[in-house]
Amino acid sequence: MPELPEVETVRRGLQPSFEGALVTQVEQRRPDLRFPFPTDFVARLEGRRVEALSRRAKYLLADVEGGDVLVMHLGMSGSFRIETSDPDPLMPGAFAIPRGKDEKHDHVVFRLSAPSGQSTRVIYNDPRRFGFMTLVERGGLASHPLFAAMGLEPLGNALDGGTISRLFAGKAAPLKAALLDQKLIAGLGNIYVCEALWRAGLSPTRKAGTIASKSGKATERTTALAGHIRDTLNEAIEAGGSSLRDHRQADGTLGYFQHRFNVYDREGEPCRKPGCGGTVSRIVQSGRSTFYCPSCQR
Incomplete structure (x- = not known):
């Protein structure tokens, strides 16, 4: 399972595509991953703007306008890839080793429109389907079962x-x-x-x-x-x-x-x-x- 540095690396790679972008379309290609998607998953995301992308422990958190937080966990084999309309995009990350694309494991596709007008597809791929996504109201995030008993973050000054x-x-x-x-x-x-x-x-x-x-x-x-x-x-x-x-x-x-x-x-x-x-x-x-x-x- 990816550990904190892997999840933080993914967050930094996704941040330029997600933050400030309008979610124009969500393709949910199956009813569940590790857990079922919320029944209104697509409706609560489409037409909303992503205000911030953060991380809590090994979870990715996308704050969406309207008060929802898209909670994402990579599980054992989950990963994202970014496709843009730019024919020669500048992709995040320090190492240029091509990634294989087995589209049969593409389970969620976010179509995003940046303030600049550039369109982006962010695709979640997960062969083993141990990852998951859910939506939680921001006000209830700290008390949610996923986070209520969670300890402090190891990065920053809180850990001394x-x-x-x-x-x-x-x-x-x-x-x-x-x-x-x-x-x-x-x-x-x-x-x-x-x-x-x-x-x-x-x-x-x-x-x-x-x-x-x-x-x-x-x-x-x-x-x-x-x-x-x-x-x-x-x-x-x-x-x-x-x-x-x-x-x-x-x-x-x-x-x-x-x-x-x-x-x-x-x-x-x-x-x-x-x-x-x-x-x-x-x-x-x-x-x-x-x-x-x-x-x-x-």
Whole structure:
């Protein structure tokens, strides 16, 4: 499943096409994806202007005039491609690898008209159909079941050493499990947690509470971890995400952060930390593979 950097990369790719554009037509080609579409899905979007495109954890949120929010989740294999009337369009994304177009998996097509008059087709393709789209009134978004129990965003100043210390204080759960708890921090996934913990020199198996202070104040370890989480995510976003299995950017190109992995999927290879000399190991935690260096992560 695409993680936060992949979703943010897609958001940035879609933003120039969506924001400010009038939705002139919506082609809903099936009644459901992972879940059924709202019965009035098309009617609530056509003829409305998209005011903003944002992200909450791994969800894309398109604010539509009139008070609705189009909530989109990519699932396992969902992706978008952008087609314009420009014969030589400038497509978003940093990497120019052509994307295959299997139209039998094109399930939703948004026809958009920009303020400049340029027309655009944004096509949602999802072979496995684990993604979904729904509409939620903006006023009820925070209390909606999808978002009500969601933790804080890991990007920005809200996540700092003090916050992590307060969240993890007294917790006996393994550190990696605590970081993946979406009720604490929303949007962190397996790949980037492994990478951030390696950078911070922290073992994924140690108790989460051992890096926090009893008072909830920042510690050296929680401050370092917060910084490494942000740095890891931001670097992955700038690289276009990590193209594992089905993930692609909005323009169909591949992300390349996987070429920078220090531990993820590197079992048996030398640790890349200068002076370490250890070997990357793989263990299973809560049914997921964890990659780390037992020599330098304590």
